[in-house]
Amino acid sequence: MSEINFQSKLPMVGTNIFTIMSSLAQEHGAINLSQGFPNYDISEKLKSLAQQNIQSGFNQYAPMAGVPALREALANKMTNSYGHSISPEKEITITAGATQAIYTAISAFIKPEDEVILIEPAYDCYSPAVRINGGRVLGYQLTFPDYSIDWKAFGKLINSKTRMIIINTPHNPTGTILRESDLNELAKLVENKDIIILSDEVYEHLIYDEEKHASVLAHPLLKKRSLVTFSFGKTFHGTGWKLGYAVAPEYLMNEFRKVHQFNVFCVNHPLQKAIATFLADPEEYNSLAGFYQKKRDFLQTALASSKLKPLLCSGTYFQLYDYSELSDEDDFTFAQRITKEFGVASIPISPFYTHGSDAKVIRLCFAKTEDVLAQAGEKLSKIV
Numbered sequence: 001m002s003e004i005n006f007q008s009k010l011p012m013v014g015t016n017i018f019t020i021m022s023s024l025a026q027e028h029g030a031i032n033l034s035q036g037f038p039n040y041d042i043s044e045k046l047k048s049l050a051q052q053n054i055q056s057g058f059n060q061y062a063p064m065a066g067v068p069a070l071r072e073a074l075a076n077k078m079t080n081s082y083g084h085s086i087s088p089e090k091e092i093t094i095t096a097g098a099t100q101a102i103y104t105a106i107s108a109f110i111k112p113e114d115e116v117i118l119i120e121p122a123y124d125c126y127s128p129a130v131r132i133n134g135g136r137v138l139g140y141q142l143t144f145p146d147y148s149i150d151w152k153a154f155g156k157l158i159n160s161k162t163r164m165i166i167i168n169t170p171h172n173p174t175g176t177i178l179r180e181s182d183l184n185e186l187a188k189l190v191e192n193k194d195i196i197i198l199s200d201e202v203y204e205h206l207i208y209d210e211e212k213h214a215s216v217l218a219h220p221l222l223k224k225r226s227l228v229t230f231s232f233g234k235t236f237h238g239t240g241w242k243l244g245y246a247v248a249p250e251y252l253m254n255e256f257r258k259v260h261q262f263n264v265f266c267v268n269h270p271l272q273k274a275i276a277t278f279l280a281d282p283e284e285y286n287s288l289a290g291f292y293q294k295k296r297d298f299l300q301t302a303l304a305s306s307k308l309k310p311l312l313c314s315g316t317y318f319q320l321y322d323y324s325e326l327s328d329e330d331d332f333t334f335a336q337r338i339t340k341e342f343g344v345a346s347i348p349i350s351p352f353y354t355h356g357s358d359a360k361v362i363r364l365c366f367a368k369t370e371d372v373l374a375q376a377g378e379k380l381s382k383i384v
């Protein structure tokens with residue numbers, strides 16, 4: 001039987017860089033500092049809560065928007081952090097990770113010909129979701145070495161077709177953060193325009209050197225036009241649970257849920273119950289900044305004598321390293337070679353740009369135990 005003809009909706013999309021580098025790490029028995037996930041387990045308490053909820057029979061569909069106790073716990077947490085009350089019934093939806101929340105948000109609002117501004121390097125799931133919905137991606141280019149935003153230049157990308165701006169703070173892959181002054185500039189640019197902000201804040205608790213997370217939820221103007229996405233995978237070291245949530249004012253959340261109910265309807269019931277109980281102890285997430293800052297510093301010390309030079313990392317569990325003293329190779333070639341020859345896998349950052357980048361920079365994930373970071377440091381210090 002001959003194959004049918006069709007036109008790919010995503011002709012330029014291949015296997016993503018996380019899968020490519022993790023597979024290469026496995027193939028060569030390399031230490032995997034590429035794809036972002038911890039090499040330690042979730043807390044024993046969270047595991048036993050998951051088991052209890054399965055044993056207690058919470059094994060059928062959850063409510064469409066999420067388990068009420070979980071949404072209430074989140075509303076309390078956010079009210080304490082961001083200073084305005086968020087309705088658990090109307091403004092929070094529990095999702096299958098932040099990825100689904102992002103896809104659902106984009107699908108709910110982006111129509112053919114709408115323009116969406118991304119900040120590149122951009123996390124890999126934004127652009128395909130825009131394009132599959134017929135939208136057009138416009139990338140604002142962050143550049144080596146400080147990757148900061150010039151809001152005047154950014155404003156030039158906005159026009160009557162702009163429907164959405166996607167921001168991400170703390171930012172994957174650069175580790176930069178937006179501050180309140182950035183949010184004020186953004187607010188000025190979108191004032192009186194029908195532009196939605198999709199703010200990806202999955203690393204909200206992974207922020208260092210006494211910096212404070214600037215959430216759009218704490219911004220009086222932006223919160224009225226923003227959908228914000230979060231991930232329990234980052235906050236509780238459980239990327240495999242694929243649970244997260246979206247927060248938005250009611251008029252935006254109503255549209256979000258119209259799509260959510262038909263692409264998943266609802267998400268994992270017993271694990272939502274487990275997290276609802278686990279959230280009662282704020283120490284579980286308030287301790288994360290100190291926990292990860294120590295790892296960031298440990299990796300920097302382990303690489304201090306190497307020719308890999310760290311860039312400023314204010315948040316996330318990723319650290320960029322400049323390898324220009326070591327090689328002229330492009331970042332993908334260099335990342336592949338050091339995986340094969342030196343036994344450490346990293347992520348090149350050019351795939352996070354629509355049109356690539358010639359910066360000599362790789363990303364290392366430091367969500368690993370110190371023994372693994374020390375071994376990686378030793379191996380990478382051998383590159384000359």
Ligand code: PMP
Nearest residue numbers: 097098099123172202231233244
């Ligand atoms: N946004 C960013 C910036 C991320 O780094 C990730 C995952 N690492 C996600 C979204 C997706 O989160 P999840 O695994 O909860 O789908």
Ligand code: GLN
Nearest residue numbers: 018019034035036037172
């Ligand atoms: N977010 C993780 C990272 O940036 C990877 C997630 C994935 O593999 N899709 O490394």
